[in-house]
Each structure stands twice: as structure tokens, then as C-alpha cells.
Amino acid sequence: MKKIGIIDYGMGNLHSVKNALDFLGADSFITSDRKELEKADSLLLPGVGAFPDAWECLKKENLVDYLRTGIGDKPLLGICLGMQLLFADSYEFRHCEGLGLIEGSIIRLTAFETNDSFKIPHMGWNSLHIHRESPLLKGIREEDYVYFVHSFRAQTEEKNILASTEYGELIPALVSNGKNVYGAQFHPEKSEKVGLTILKNFVEL
Numbered sequence: 338m339k340k341i342g343i344i345d346y347g348m349g350n351l352h353s354v355k356n357a358l359d360f361l362g363a364d365s366f367i368t369s370d371r372k373e374l375e376k377a378d379s380l381l382l383p384g385v386g387a388f389p390d391a392w393e394c395l396k397k398e399n400l401v402d403y404l405r406t407g408i409g410d411k412p413l414l415g416i417c418l419g420m421q422l423l424f425a426d427s428y429e430f431r432h433c434e435g436l437g438l439i440e441g442s443i444i445r446l447t448a449f450e451t452n453d454s455f456k457i458p459h460m461g462w463n464s465l466h467i468h469r470e471s472p473l474l475k476g477i478r479e480e481d482y483v484y485f486v487h488s489f490r491a492q493t494e495e496k497n498i499l500a501s502t503e504y505g506e507l508i509p510a511l512v513s514n515g516k517n518v519y520g521a522q523f524h525p526e527k528s529e530k531v532g533l534t535i536l537k538n539f540v541e542l
């Protein structure tokens with residue numbers, strides 16, 4: 338059975354992700370130890386909180402270089418803040434570099450500035466618009482709903498977007514570098530059957 342390494346850098350919703358993987362019967366473990374992560378077949382990078390704080394935590398755990406150059410062709414899935422860390426940089430509170438595994442930047446949601454029906458953070462269920470086929474989207478239908486909690490979004494090229502949602506503006510919901518790196522702006526572990534299907538697809542990559 339494949340082993341899934343859940344990366345612990347001090348800012349992740351680790352146990353809810355672990356519980357979802359346990360429910361799927363996946364063999365997963367939580368660690369910040371690079372040597373242990375090297376034993377995994379796939380990697381999950383969860384995250385809750387602010388981008389600059391998360392970046393400093395990744396550096397403190399000596400995980401930046403590993404994630405940038407050491408994972409080889411292992412599948413890597415970032416969730417929420419973990420997804421945002423995959424991009425080149427962020428403008429949350431201050432300009433901050435990111436892992437640069439997917440081209441683009443993390444910028445603040447802006448729909449609320451011109452329409453007060455849109456609140457910040459964007460919190461709740463929104464439907465997916467599928468842009469292109471992906472192994473992660475096997476069994477997922479157009480307009481399936483997933484659960485979001487965020488105030489920032491990715492700004493990236495269309496080629497990197499697997500699925501999006503609308504919240505007064507287009508929000509990349511599921512992204513990829515076209516190879517082995519994926520990111521979900523929503524929380525698959527909180528998205529019931531649809532989210533579990535996406536996690537199952539990731540485990541089976």
C-alpha cells in the first residue's frame with residue numbers, strides 16, 4: 338500500500354486530513370522529518386493561517402529546499418494555505434516568496450470591494466467549474482460542491498487551473514503544474530463525498 342506523508346510544519350489542519358485518509362483506508366503519517374517524508378510515496382501539505390507565518394515555519398523546519406528540489410516525481414497536494422504556498426509569491430500582509438512550484442501569485446479577494454454581498458473571508462459551499470481533465474477529478478461532475486474558507490486566491494495562467502469557482506470573481510479551486518504538483522484552495526477533508534473522492538484519487542495517483 339502507498340504511504341502518504343502529511344507534512345507537519347506547525348500550521349496545518351493535520352488531524353482532520355489524517356482522519357479523512359484513515360476513513361479511505363489510506364496508509365498515512367504526520368511528520369516534519371525530511372528523512373521520514375522521503376519514505377512516503379505521496380505528500381500532502383495542509384495549511385491554515387497566514388502565508389508569511391507559514392513560510393517562516395517551513396524555513397524553520399528546513400522543508401523549503403526539500404519541497405522545491407527533493408521530492409522528485411512524487412505527487413504533492415497542497416490544501417488551502419498549503420496550496421497557496423506552492424505558488425511563486427504572496428501579497429498577504431507583505432510580499433513574501435513561495436515555493437515556486439506553480440507559476441503565479443497569491444492575491445487578496447476583491448469582489449467585496451464593489452459588492453457588499455460578498456464577504457471576507459469567503460466561507461462556505463461553492464460549485465466547481467471543470468477546466469480540464471485530471472486524474473484528481475475522476476468521478477467529479479460539473480457543479481459539484483466543495484467547502485471553502487479563505488481570503489486570498491491564486492492569480493495564475495489558465496493552463497494551471499484544473500477547476501475554478503465563482504465568488505464575484507474567478508477563483509482557481511484546483512490547480513496543477515501539469516506534472517506531479519497539485520493544489521486545492523478548498524478543503525477536500527471537509528467537502529464530504531466530493532472531497533473524499535478527490536482525496537481518494539490523489540491516493541491512487
